[in-house]
Amino acid sequence: MSDSHLLGPVEIRELADELAVTPTKKLGQNFVHDPNTVRRIVAAAELSPADVVVEVGPGLGSLTLGLIDSVAHVIALEIDPRLAGRLQQTVDTRAPQFSERLTVINTDALKVRAEDLDREPTALVANLPYNVSVPVLLHLLAEFPSIKRVLVMVQKEVADRLAAEPGSKIYGVPSVKAAFYGDVSRAGTIGKNVFWPAPNIESGLVRIDVSDERDRSLRDAVFPLVDAAFAQRRKTLRSTLASVYGSPAAAEHALRAAGIDPGLRGEALGVEDFVRLGQQRG
Structure with missing residues (x-):
């Protein structure tokens, strides 16, 4: 240059x-x-x-x-x-x-x-x-x-x-x-x-x-999960993701199906964890 x-x-x-x-x-x-x-x-x-x-x-x-x-x-x-x-x-x-x-x-x-x-x-x-x-x-x-x-x-x-x-x-x-x-x-x-x-x-x-x-098509399934997971940082995923799944019980079921501990907080999850959750929603 x-x-x-x-x-x-x-x-x-x-x-x-x-x-x-x-x-x-x-x-x-x-x-x-x-x-x-x-x-x-x-x-x-x-x-x-x-x-x-x-x-x-x-x-x-x-x-x-x-x-x-x-x-x-x-x-x-x-x-x-x-x-x-x-x-x-x-x-x-x-x-x-x-x-x-x-x-x-x-x-x-x-x-x-x-x-x-x-x-x-x-x-x-x-x-x-x-x-x-x-x-x-x-x-x-x-x-x-x-x-x-x-x-x-x-x-x-x-x-x-x-x-x-x-x-x-x-x-x-x-x-x-x-x-x-x-x-x-x-x-x-x-x-x-x-x-x-x-x-x-x-x-x-x-x-x-x-x-x-x-897979870019997963974005619309993944990003709402990310937003919800960090909306209340002190709460567990079972609680924060209830807004996406309809209830804490439904959120817990989805988390366990993806191999994620429902008692964790959002900051514990990497992008691949969120993608796994999103794949279930898609």
Whole structure:
């Protein structure tokens, strides 16, 4: 990756001033202005030249410029019309040889559908807007089964939660739902000072290697079980899953049939346990 076309602090401020953009908490905007961090994210994603990357919230284009010279195509989903309207020009100016590799769509990533894209993404690489990071991640994994690799930057606390193992205090709904799609791992911590404006907290990189073996059709049976199991963390599965099965007795019967102790709490179950339960419902 050449450094010459990446954005630094000066270029970020100039672009923001030109567009009269003030980063907003409402949209979860924090712009990366450090080329080293961009290089680190792209390297951690381990992309191939054939990859089609979907990027959420490209902002002023820092990560877009880091991706565009190493993959086949970048599809950038940007909710802010001013930023969406400027991104192609930024790439045209700073990396003109890669201009045709970019598609910009002015849209809310939470509402995007497969038919909105003219090609199938194979990877999701993004500095996700903090306030909607988990919903966006899960929506895109559900909507695009073609995605095989995920590398996203989120709040450090959210990164820890996504990659948490069964039994830990931070293990919960996001951990299980992310693990439903594949192997989730932490890929590093990012300090505050690489952003403008600097957030109050550190960020974390999360990588997901998506599995081809999971039966996606089970999701609608599995996810309500996950939601119920963690709705009241102190209660046993016999109690929490009663809402799904109709009664504590029915929940206990289903749990025992799946080889799970009804006296356990939700945090004791791994994703495969929930999948076994879901297979019985399906």
